[in-house]
Amino acid sequence: MEKEIKMPRLREEMKEGVLCAWLKEEGESFKKGEPLYEIETDKVVNQVEAEEDGVLEKQLVEEGDVVPCGEKIGEVRVDE
């Protein structure tokens, strides 16, 4: 099943975050709990972890891009 990954909102006032680093390449598989990417907002660097097993299909934003919360940043394929 294809799923979108979106820039998370880490607190109420957060409007956007910087996608600092992809920790998985396109086509790379991951397990639940493994970090997928790293974001920075308000002086906090946060690794965002996978919620289930899957494969990172697409990286839709580049490292260093500023992305509004809720906007699509990538696509993953997860097991049914």
Place this chain on the structure above:
Amino acid sequence: MIYVETGSTDVYYNFGLEYYFTVEKRMPEPVFLFWQTTPTLMIGKYQNTREEIDLNYAAANGIRVVRRLSGGGTIYTDEGGWQYSFITQSGQENGASSNEIDFRKYLDPVLGALRGLGVPAEFNGRNDLTAGGRKFSGTAQYKLSGATVHHGSLLVDTDVEAMVRSTTVDPEKLISKGIRSVKSRVCNLAEFLPKDVTPQKFKDLMVAAILGESGSVYTVTEEDDRRIRELADEKFRSWDAVFGHDPKFEIVQKNRFPGGGSLRAELNVKKGRIEQIWLTGDFFSAADIRKLEEDLRGVVFRREDVLDVLREGLQGGGIMGITPEQVADTIIG
């Protein structure tokens, strides 16, 4: 809460220790550190060293450069100030839930301790602490492997002139997507503290106030120390840890040499290495410059590495009136 005395003013060691208690030695309660550094520039995790720091000034004045694991901007620290770290494992009381940012619970005890010493301390909107509208403390966080680290700085009697001088750089030279620092008006807490509060006394009062009555103290063992030194060297002290992690950037460097002409170097640098370079100008070269550009691709963006390639490529004639050293200085800037 458990207090750990770092016993060091070496920033690389102290960050190694912080990392050790974050990822490797997980304690049953939150860990608290209160430490100092020799003159040091701490850049945020996704900042560009060249965009934030006058690297030549730092090198000439023995100021260390370190890349933090947390976000935000560049700060200058020295033995006139203090750093603190709170390390919390997930599930611990006061531990942040996995997807939530909360600075206040860490800052409240710090603020309370300072007010107890008579400092009119307040929060500002960027989670900094201020007095009279000027900042004396910056804070940042990172979350790693289920742990949250909140750390901050306190300016007490820091050399503000060195701070300003070392963080003033020519803004036009570089294009990158790194996080930029926000400049603030700063003040030293010494302005507000009673005269009899020495640095040691300040530390003792702060540690006691933050640790509270139920706190305990853990002493670093020889085994801890051995591993901390390894982490310090690998994750913080190495050239790669500092400069190899600069976000990719483009830079144009120019120089003019009497008797040699002008030299312009345009570069793309990624992961601390030259990805592409174009050398142009009105100089006269007996060497094949296109070949030299090829040879420089993939080379570490550091003077000695670049100079090795230039010496090789410019053998037998080279560039008239411009030495390989001068070319290297132009490229590195």
